[in-house]
Amino acid sequence: MILEQIAADTRLRLIEEKKLVSPEEMKEKALALAADETFPFEKMLKEPGIHYICEVKKASPSKGLIAEDFPYLQIAKEYEAAGADAISCLTEPKYFLGKKEYLKAITDEVSIPVLRKDFTVDEYQIYEAKTLGAGVVLLICALLDTETIRSYIEICDRLGLSALVEVHDENEMDSAIKAGARVIGVNNRNLKDFTVDISNSTRLRSLAPENALFVAESGIKTAEDIQVLKDAGVNGVLIGETLMRSPEKAAMLAALNGGAL
Numbered sequence: 001m002i003l004e005q006i007a008a009d010t011r012l013r014l015i016e017e018k019k020l021v022s023p024e025e026m027k028e029k030a031l032a033l034a035a036d037e038t039f040p041f042e043k044m045l046k047e048p049g050i051h052y053i054c055e056v057k058k059a060s061p062s063k064g065l066i067a068e069d070f071p072y073l074q075i076a077k078e079y080e081a082a083g084a085d086a087i088s089c090l091t092e093p094k095y096f097l098g099k100k101e102y103l104k105a106i107t108d109e110v111s112i113p114v115l116r117k118d119f120t121v122d123e124y125q126i127y128e129a130k131t132l133g134a135g136v137v138l139l140i141c142a143l144l145d146t147e148t149i150r151s152y153i154e155i156c157d158r159l160g161l162s163a164l165v166e167v168h169d170e171n172e173m174d175s176a177i178k179a180g181a182r183v184i185g186v187n188n189r190n191l192k193d194f195t196v197d198i199s200n201s202t203r204l205r206s207l208a209p210e211n212a213l214f215v216a217e218s219g220i221k222t223a224e225d226i227q228v229l230k231d232a233g234v235n236g237v238l239i240g241e242t243l244m245r246s247p248e249k250a251a252m253l254a255a256l257n258g259g260a261l
């Protein structure tokens with residue numbers, strides 16, 4: 001199964017990375033930054049209306065190469081100028097051709113919150129995300145048990161980071177809620193077989209607690225999709241491929257929003 005394969009490769013990658021910067025050193029570096037502005041992602045999502053999280057993604061296991069030409073920094077700045085509320089940046093190197101350097105360069109240049117999009121299987125990655133300037137990390141429920149999610153959220157809290165806790169079905173939603181997730185993302189793409197179904201978000205919307213923030217992720221392509229999600233009361237949408245494939249990203253974002261942003 002692809003998700004487990006990616007997680008296994010991530011664990012191997014971490015063994016090497018910890019040789020370069022030890023876990024103690026990474027934790028220390030992150031904690032030294034913990035007084036920075038806290039939880040900007042949650043503050044943003046709490047504002048009324050629907051919010052756009054625009055993704056910088058070169059490739060994916062389901063779609064292969066998405067952007068041959070990949071001026072990641074220019075794309076991030078274009079998103080910000082077009083009115084994006086946050087940016088998502090893939091850092092997974094093998095399947096998504098992401099890089100930590102992309103994330104660092106982007107967080108240095110934009111002032112909206114940036115999500116570190118990776119397969120978090122070790123607290124090391126959370127501390128590292130802080131040192132790279134991220135404001136949010138992704139925690140995928142399919143990879144983590146409830147207790148681990150809870151402990152990772154605690155680490156995020158200490159660092160002033162938000163945790164976007166990703167679920168795909170009712171069981172994972174249950175786990176996210178029990179772990180105390182404040183921001184729940186529903187992935188419309190099944191990471192086990194890559195099928196995409198937007199109604200996954202609308203179906204699971206009612207199961208999320210009243211006070212939790214809700215993000216719909218993946219497969220969002222049209223203004224109609226956005227309208228359906230708006231009507232369901234989602235706070236944010238995470239859009240990758242539709243924007244990455246568009247040569248006119250600002251115009252595409254405006255079109256998704258019904259003409260203007």
Ligand SMILES: O=P(O)(O)OC[C@@H](O)[C@@H](O)c1c[nH]c2ccccc12
Nearest residue numbers: 187217218219220238239240241242
């Ligand atoms: O490109 P899309 O279909 O608009 O999807 C973006 C984002 O939701 C997707 O990249 C994603 C959602 N959850 C993930 C977890 C890992 C990697 C990638 C993802």
